[in-house]
Amino acid sequence: xxxxxxxxxxxxxxxxxxxxxxxxxxxxxxxxxxxxxxxxxxxxxxxxxxxxxxxxxxxxxxxxxxxxxxxxxxxxxxxxxxxxxxxxxxxxxxxxxxxxxxxxxxxxxxxxxxxxxxxxxxxxxxxxxxxxxxxxxxxxxxxxxxxxxxxxxxxxxxxxxxxxxxxxxxxxxxxxxxxxxxxxxxxxxxxxxxxxxxxx
Amino acid sequence: xxxxxxxxxxxxxxxxxxxxxxxxxxxxxxxxxxxxxxxxxxxxxxxxxxxxxxxxxxxxxxxxxxxxxxxxxxxxxxxxxxxxxxxxxxxxxxxxxxxxxxxxxxxxxxxxxxxxxxxxxxxxxxxxxxxxxxxxxxxxxxxxxxxxxxxxxxxxxxxxxxxxxxxxxxxxxxxxxxxxxxxxxxxxxxxxxxxxxxxxxxxxxxxxxxxxxxxxxxxxxxxxxxxxxxxxxxxxxxxxxxxxxxxxxxxxxxxxxxxxxxxxxxxxxxxxxxxxxxxxxxxxxxxxxxxxxxxxxxxxxxxxxxxxxxxxxxxxxxxxxxxxxxxxxxxxxxxxxxxxxxxxxxxxxxxxxxxxxxxxxxxxxxxxxxxxxxxxxxxxxxxxxxxxxxxxxxxxxxxxxxxxxxxxxxxxxxxxxxxxxxxxxxxxxxxxxxxxxxxxxxxxxxxxxxxxxxxxxxxxxxxxxxxxxxxxxxxxxxxxxxxxxxxxxxxxxxxxxxxxxxxxxxxxxxxxxxxxxxxxxxxxxxxxxxxxxxxxxxxxxxxxxxxxxxxxxxxxxxxxxxxxxxxxxxxxxxxxxxxxxxxxxxxxxxxxxxxxxxxxxxxxxxxxxxxxxxxxxxxxxxxxxxxxxxxxxxxxxxxxxxxxxxxxxxxxxxxxxxxxxxxxxxxxxxxxxxxxxxxxxxxxxxxxxxxxxxxxxxxxxxxxxxxxxxxxxxxxxxxxxxxxxxxxxxxxxxxxxxxxxxxxxxxxxxxxxxxxxxxxxxxxxxxxxxxxxxxxxx
Numbered sequence: 001x002x003x004x005x006x007x008x009x010x011x012x013x014x015x016x017x018x019x020x021x022x023x024x025x026x027x028x029x030x031x032x033x034x035x036x037x038x039x040x041x042x043x044x045x046x047x048x049x050x051x052x053x054x055x056x057x058x059x060x061x062x063x064x065x066x067x068x069x070x071x072x073x074x075x076x077x078x079x080x081x082x083x084x085x086x087x088x089x090x091x092x093x094x095x096x097x098x099x100x101x102x103x104x105x106x107x108x109x110x111x112x113x114x115x116x117x118x119x120x121x122x123x124x125x126x127x128x129x130x131x132x133x134x135x136x137x138x139x140x141x142x143x144x145x146x147x148x149x150x151x152x153x154x155x156x157x158x159x160x161x162x163x164x165x166x167x168x169x170x171x172x173x174x175x176x177x178x179x180x181x182x183x184x185x186x187x188x189x190x191x192x193x194x195x196x197x198x199x200x
Numbered sequence: 201x202x203x204x205x206x207x208x209x210x211x212x213x214x215x216x217x218x219x220x221x222x223x224x225x226x227x228x229x230x231x232x233x234x235x236x237x238x239x240x241x242x243x244x245x246x247x248x249x250x251x252x253x254x255x256x257x258x259x260x261x262x263x264x265x266x267x268x269x270x271x272x273x274x275x276x277x278x279x280x281x282x283x284x285x286x287x288x289x290x291x292x293x294x295x296x297x298x299x300x301x302x303x304x305x306x307x308x309x310x311x312x313x314x315x316x317x318x319x320x321x322x323x324x325x326x327x328x329x330x331x332x333x334x335x336x337x338x339x340x341x342x343x344x345x346x347x348x349x350x351x352x353x354x355x356x357x358x359x360x361x362x363x364x365x366x367x368x369x370x371x372x373x374x375x376x377x378x379x380x381x382x383x384x385x386x387x388x389x390x391x392x393x394x395x396x397x398x399x400x401x402x403x404x405x406x407x408x409x410x411x412x413x414x415x416x417x418x419x420x421x422x423x424x425x426x427x428x429x430x431x432x433x434x435x436x437x438x439x440x441x442x443x444x445x446x447x448x449x450x451x452x453x454x455x456x457x458x459x460x461x462x463x464x465x466x467x468x469x470x471x472x473x474x475x476x477x478x479x480x481x482x483x484x485x486x487x488x489x490x491x492x493x494x495x496x497x498x499x500x501x502x503x504x505x506x507x508x509x510x511x512x513x514x515x516x517x518x519x520x521x522x523x524x525x526x527x528x529x530x531x532x533x534x535x536x537x538x539x540x541x542x543x544x545x546x547x548x549x550x551x552x553x554x555x556x557x558x559x560x561x562x563x564x565x566x567x568x569x570x571x572x573x574x575x576x577x578x579x580x581x582x583x584x585x586x587x588x589x590x591x592x593x594x595x596x597x598x599x600x601x602x603x604x605x606x607x608x609x610x611x612x613x614x615x616x617x618x619x620x621x622x623x624x625x626x627x628x629x630x631x632x633x634x635x636x637x638x639x640x641x642x643x644x645x646x647x648x649x650x651x652x653x654x655x656x657x658x659x660x661x662x663x664x665x666x667x668x669x670x671x672x673x674x675x676x677x678x679x680x681x682x683x684x685x686x687x688x689x690x691x692x693x694x695x696x697x698x699x700x701x702x703x704x705x706x707x708x709x710x711x712x713x714x715x716x717x718x719x720x721x722x723x724x725x726x727x728x729x730x731x732x733x734x735x736x737x738x739x740x741x742x743x744x745x746x747x748x749x750x751x752x753x754x755x756x757x758x759x760x761x762x763x764x765x766x767x768x769x770x771x772x773x774x775x776x777x778x779x780x781x782x783x784x785x786x787x788x789x790x791x792x793x794x795x796x797x798x799x800x801x802x803x804x805x806x807x808x809x810x811x812x813x814x815x816x817x818x819x820x821x822x823x824x825x826x827x828x829x830x831x832x833x834x835x836x837x838x839x840x841x842x843x844x845x846x847x848x849x850x851x852x853x854x855x856x857x858x859x860x861x862x863x864x865x866x867x868x869x870x871x872x873x874x875x876x877x878x879x880x881x882x883x884x885x886x887x888x889x890x891x892x893x894x895x896x897x898x899x900x901x902x903x904x905x906x907x908x909x910x911x912x913x914x915x916x917x918x919x920x921x922x923x924x925x926x927x928x929x930x931x932x933x934x935x936x937x938x939x940x941x942x943x944x945x946x947x948x949x950x951x952x953x954x955x956x957x958x959x960x961x962x963x964x965x966x967x968x969x970x971x972x973x974x975x976x977x978x
């Protein structure tokens with residue numbers, strides 16, 4: 001079954017530029033998310049959920065509502081984190097390549113800017129119209145060391161998952177929109193979550 | 201000019217010698233710009249610190265940089281780019297925009313975080329403390345900041361390094377936007393750039409400012425963004441440029457005026473060459489003498505020296521005006537020589553006393569002027585006559601001069617004028633309301649008011665150290681000083697609490713005493729205990745039990761570390777701040793406490809008094825004013841001695857009480873008049889007024905001597921009149937130009953000398969000319 005699937009997908013894998021163009025959303029756009037973070041430091045992944053919103057080029061907001069309140073603002077090269085009961089903190093985006101990946105990948109997608117995406121990532125698409133996988137691999141070797149690849153899963157013109165994976169077996173997976181409501185069970189692993197993203 | 205082979209050879213030799221001297225000067229001359237050369241040697245500890253330590257201290261070296269004109273995030277980006285670009289610049293010791301970077305700390309200093317952070321003063325790394333910390337870290341890890349912390353967390357789950365770095369930030373934290381400093385309104389990104397050069401060094405300050413501006417131009421892509429740089433160093437560059445431009449402009453105008461005047465007076469172009477030769481010789485001789493004796497020449501010495509030896513221009517003018525076809529030029533020079541020599545000697549005496557004023561700058565000025573005047577006088581006497589063609593106009597022939605002379609003859613020899621002048625001047629001096637002396641050095645090269653306001657505003661936004669108040673804590677060694685600083689910390693915090701100050705900074709905030717470090721060390725649990733507590737604390741957190749082993753290892757290292765010393769930190773990139781806060785001289789260690797936002801200096805003074813005799817509040821404004829006053833005292837002593845010597849020289853040369861009185865009277869009265877006019881118009885006197893008064897007195901003496909000397913024959917009288925008219929007109933022109941300057945230093949000299957020239961000339965006419973009945977009428 002897998003073989004035939006791959007075969008068919010090759011035949012009618014969507015054209016990357018067309019796919020990216022289809023994913024474009026006019027700013028401001030927002031989407032619910034559930035993020036599952038895997039880290040070698042952790043026994044079990046950390047899970048938070050909330051809303052991700054895009055207000056224009058270089059401006060991304062990540063609002064966590066569960067299990068606590070937290071608001072992250074990305075503006076240009078700067079990040080500011082506000083958490084309930086704590087003084088706000090801010091740091092430069094250059095310190096967090098993962099975040100920079102999220103920003104450039106996400107905004108390029110939301111802008112429908114295939115050319116912009118290709119400047120920073122090697123882009124490849126697999127799958128079919130109803131279940132596609134867009135893989136982004138950072139071109140910049142320094143960024144590549146921290147994020148091995150960004151995987152966007154989706155169907156039609158809706159992205160379902162946005163995953164950033166590093167080579168230490170960690171990373172985070174963001175389930176977007178309808179998928180954000182999914183119940184992942186008590187102890188999800190990176191593999192089970194990724195499988196879920198692929199719609200398996 | 202004489203057209204003989206001999207004259208030509210002499211001219212060639214002279215010019216050649218000047219060129220050689222010029223070459224020597226160019227090779228030897230190092231122009232210094234440190235203003236402190238013009239201050240006397242310090243007497244009080246405050247003055248010592250001002251001149252030796254703090255003149256180069258943290259407050260004066262800090263340039264405040266503001267970026268404005270675009271969205272805050274763009275400004276923040278540029279602020280970061282600038283900081284990074286200037287990080288390794290040779291011009292800056294430290295460039296900071298408030299951003300903290302974990303990788304700024306060298307690896308071997310990392311375990312010291314447990315000895316430097318105050319955490320262990322309050323708590324131990326027990327189960328309860330570790331558990332709250334670990335729970336907070338889990339949230340951090342799930343936030344976007346998690347990516348940034350993930351690598352560091354196993355080594356530092358309590359984020360001790362972040363606490364240390366935060367402690368090393370200024371106390372009065374400016375607003376932060378996107379991780380970097382901003383002003384309160386959030387519209388200007390702020391940076392502090394600490395230059396390596398002291399503020400007093402305009403050349404190196406200029407290089408630093410230029411490096412900053414170049415980096416800005418290269419990095420900024422947004423034409424809306426502008427950069428403002430402010431601080432003592434920037435001002436010294438600005439003022440030096442203004443002074444230089446204006447002096448150059450005035451100098452050019454004076455030269456053109458001089459050439460025109462000489463052409464009108466002598467109607468031949470050779471007069472320009474002839475009168476320029478002694479002056480050029482004087483300038484070069486002065487420079488050579490100073491660079492041979494002192495090594496470096498101060499910029500101010502150079503500027504004033506050239507103004508002062510302008511008098512030398514008068515010497516060839518006297519010779520040229522007295523030239524006549526029937527007398528060999530050498531004979532003319534010989535007959536003028538006693539008068540000329542008396543003038544040179546007496547002027548030199550006035551400056552010679554500066555040599556012993558104890559102020560290097562003044563000594564340089566004296567050396568320059570004396571050498572210059574002597575060379576100008578001697579070359580006028582012995583070299584110049586060989587070049588002068590005796591044929592040509594005799595200025596002793598009757599003509600326009602005669603009519604002037606007749607008008608002068610009709611003037612009363614008004615000895616009573618002296619009494620009137622003394623009374624008027626006394627009244628003028630008595631009515632003056634401003635302080636007699638100007639003690640504020642800054643007033644002489646004043647920074648425009650709006651720039652000062654802007655600077656103050658930026659500094660208060662950033663909380664950079666106050667430039668006026670500072671505390672010095674003395675002790676036997678670093679440890680004693682650090683201990684004292686730690687002791688003072690609670691009462692300093694109380695001052696902040698009372699809002700007397702907004703913040704303070706001292707070395708112990710960076711490096712605690714060995715005792716404190718040992719105490720913290722002793723509160724670190726032993727390895728087994730720590731590992732056991734950590735395992736217990738990890739229960740109920742999402743972390744794997746084994747990941748914090750690097751933390752346990754670092755704590756183990758920290759327990760055995762020798763305490764961190766100031767010297768050790770000095771050699772690291774973190775040393776920049778400490779470098780300026782700990783001074784060591786002659787076996788005495790001095791720690792400085794700097795303040796920001798000083799709102800209540802009286803409370804600060806009371807605090808310092810209560811703290812003990814080893815804690816000294818420095819009011820740098822006071823210290824610099826007392827220095828200026830001290831400098832003036834030595835200058836006034838020099839002047840008093842000079843006056844006595846001067847009277848002696850004149851008496852020796854004229855040998856007649858009444859002649860001496862006639863010669864000295866205009867000079868004395870002129871000094872009085874100049875003082876009275878300056879004071880009545882609200883001017884407070886500075887060192888530069890005093891120097892200008894000496895110059896004016898020297899000029900007056902020359903005029904009086906020549907008037908006195910020309911007492912015997914009408915043609916000679918006319919020649920003298922011609923000479924004095926040319927001299928005084930040229931001097932008047934040069935100094936009237938200076939008086940029009942917008943810069944107080946140049947203006948002070950210009951106004952004083954202009955008053956002096958006019959008054960000396962008129963008074964010499966009224967008081968010095970011998971009575972008419974003694975004269976042979978033409």
